[in-house]
Amino acid sequence: MMSKDLFTDKEKKYEPSASDLRDEFIINDPAEYVGEFRKFFLKWVRETKGLSKSIVCSKCHVSTNELDRVEKGNISEKDMMFLNKLADIYGLSYPYLLALFKLARRPQKFSAVKLAAYHATDIDEATQNKIVEFISKLKGSQQ
Amino acid sequence: MAEILEIDLKNQSTGDLHPSIVRDVDLVKDVLSWYTDWFPEMYDLSGNRIYEDSHWKVPELWEYSVRETNDKVLVIENDGKIQGYTILKVSEYIGVDGNPCSYVKFLASAPWNRKKQKEVERLYCNTGKMLLAACIVVGYWTIKNTALELESLPNAEKFYRKCGMLPTGRQKNGMLQYRLDGKASILFFEKVKTFIRPRRV
Secondary structure (H helix, E strand, O other): OOOOOOEOOHHHHOOOOHHHEOHHHEOOOHHHHHHHHHHHHHHHHHHHOOOOHHHHHHHHOOOHHHHHHHHOOOOOHHHHHHHHHHHHHHOOOHHHHHHHOOOOOOOOOHHHHHHHHHHOOOOOHHHHHHHHHHHHHHHHHHO | OOEEEEEEEEEOOOOOEEEEEEEEOOHHHHHHHHHHHHHHHHEOOOOOEOOOOOOEOHHHHHHHHHHHOOOEEEEEEEOOEEEEEEEEEOOOOEOOOOOEOEEEEEEEEOHHHOOOOOOOOOOEOOHHHHHHHHHHHHHHHHHOOOOEEEEEOHHHHHHHHHOOOEEEEEOOOOOEEEEEOHHHHHHHHHHHHHHEOOOOO
16 A cells, blocks of 8 residues: 655645645546455455464464465355454454455445445446436435 | 543524534544545535535545544544544644644545535534634644644635735635634634533643
8 A cells, every 4th residue: 555755856945735646546537446355455454463364264264275365355145254354353343344345235324325436337327327316316315 | 532522512593502523533434424424415416526625535525634644533423423634734844934834734624514515504603613623723732833724615705804914925726724823723713612521631
């Protein structure tokens, strides 16, 4: 996740400016970023917590291969118990982890629906518009 | 994870006060919260930015600031959600008056607390002010100077002026630099202290 410096060399002559953030700190395509996020998040959390793979595997009673697979974002419904254990070990919210990996069966929030739409890379514009319309109706009925 | 301030966030529609805390960022927990709650609200479904700060990779900014710099990353937490965050440079910065002061690198409220949400009323209406108050407190604790400087995005200028900040110059990228000097920061703090619980202040 980390980069060497926050701002470009050119802009260091002046006070650091949020508008001069280096490219590594800028989201160009949100759908792409969602994909990236799922692939690095669990590994990044483990490393941030200073936990080795072997410790996590022994606590969760899984093989290193399984942990590797999950950390790469290859997660299905079969891994929900595993995610639950990881949430416990890492001190994370289990529902949030489910939302991260699209495993929440019934999205309860507008943001969860939106995230699900970002994950679906094969959606065309017309379908996106239908989703937006549907969400707007849903929001209207909730209010 | 140090707690900086205990505050109350004001619900805009009901006027109710909700106990909240300003604390140092907890990278793991807060990054997931940002991703799940905050990030989807920054873009529309076609991937277009909704806000002028939508494009920031906030987790990367937080991680960089915590690990590679002496900057403080503060967040407001309420009911498990991040309501706003700020990244504050409190060392090695000299203000326009020639004295060390704090420099606010980033300051952002959660999308649901912003005025741009036209269809929905903002949830809390004082997150930005509480973040500025926290910056003042941290500046006082660390360098004994409550003055703040920052560079404002165009849409945020009205807010900073309302808080008592004055423009001190324009950068080459066209952005305005603002300053809240020592006296103005005390005045500002007096105005907002009703939302701050007097524990460590």
